[in-house]
Amino acid sequence: MTELPTTTDRKMGLVIDLDTCVGCHACVISCKGWNTENYGAPLSDQDAYGGDPSGTFLNRVHSFEVQPDEGHAQLIHFPKSCLHCEDAPCVTVCPTGASYKRVEDGIVLVNEDNCIGCGLCAWSCPYGARELDLAEGVMKKCTLCVDRIYNENLPEVDRVPSCVRTCPAGARHFGDLGDPNSDVSKLVAERGGMDLMPEMGTKPVNKYLPPRPKDQIEDQIDVLAPLLAPVTEEAGGFMGWLDKALDKLPGGAS
């Protein structure tokens, strides 16, 4: 049913650390790998080895440059997937009831058997989190790896979304954002976690941690510079005597 639940028991979601993400795209690949062979239709590619390759992805990593008024520009890698919004417009616009938000954990899913592939949910999503699979004609989106997180056939360490398990930098965190005492909620409180496009009124569950302020690098560009500076201007000791002695030799001081 496409009526949104007024509340959900838990608000499972991701916290993505823009300070830590190195932009390696490992989460993109592991997401595609897991989700193409598990929940629902595979994530197809079109012209994968040809001149104009494209395909369905549930997670994509953008890179942005931020140029402050003063100081140096900063490069920020920006992974983006479904934010499992509390007020998800993609759910209410669905004409068939294929899109729904789960009461037990707040995950937004698509029942692919009921999806007519009209694409209206993708139109309504400000984040570009939904992509229509061209081979299957149904809407694909992040499931928060619903087939991993409760899967007792997997070792406990693997019961997190594939992107989180894969991230080599620890930039992705998974947990209950509805519980103020959860690790992810504490992280959001501590680091000032933010919503994307809050003006859209979607109330995203996923939060983004802003990059931490950088050290002051205006005075010294090279962190090794202090080590390379001369210790004393005047050489002393044996080296000092040798310096003076060599200066006295015919040929003069250099």
Add this chain to the structure above:
Amino acid sequence: MHPAPSVILFTTLSGLGFGLLAYLGLGFPPVTGWVAFVFYAIAYGLAVGGLLASTFHLGHPERAWRAFTQWKTSWLSREGVCAVAALLVMGLYAIGAVFLETHWTLLGLIGAALSIATVFTTSMIYTQLKTIPRWNMSVTPVMFLSFSLSGGALLAGQESLAPWLLLAAGVVQLAYWHKGDQAFASSGTTMGTATGLGDRGAVRAFEPPHTGSNYLLREFVYVVGRKHIQKLRGIALILGFILPILCLWLPTESSMAKHLMAAVAVLAHIAGIMASRWLFFAQAEHVVGLYYGKR
């Protein structure tokens, strides 16, 4: 937004068809018998043809019946329900007019209301989308309704009413373009709010996620033909409104010439509305383009 031909055809033709049905339901003109048959054939051809065209862009048209279930929240579902209800009620009304030479007035009124409601629900599918500021305006449903009512009056042969409605629709069209040109800027959504990084400095897209294109860019970031916008707006205005008004106001003697002028007016109007609808999609910018540094 990608201007899919199926959706442009659908919104143009079904808008006209339901507009004509509304007039027929209200008894303008109060036709019966064979003349009524021709009127209803045209109206149903446009409305049903448009609805069928709209299923061409579905990934799974065979499941389209499921779209009638979610009328509580979904404007697309409401449109489906309204359209089928309007076609059924007006179908009964048409049987009375064509075969029994009678007009069941109440049924006609209900059918006319449902026909207009169908056009309104179509417009709300677009109007509801906050992600597309150019559509998310109160003037959008006014535009759809004014087009449908003026085109319907033209098809229903309402010679005295149609020019004034066409004039009004032309003014609404100009107002829609004027407001629409400012909509994205006044929505407040920028690359800064999209990334949450706006308060740190000027945000610029440095590198897209993939070297190739994708569904999002093909569907939402359609930039082809934007340079011809002013010309197309002129064509839409002239063909859609000005030429039909002139055709209707031109004094003609014979009924042959009159019918010829009416046919020219209808064809020009359809072509003009299609140009306007193409612009409606091609000019609409989805906020997701901001993540790609595009609009």
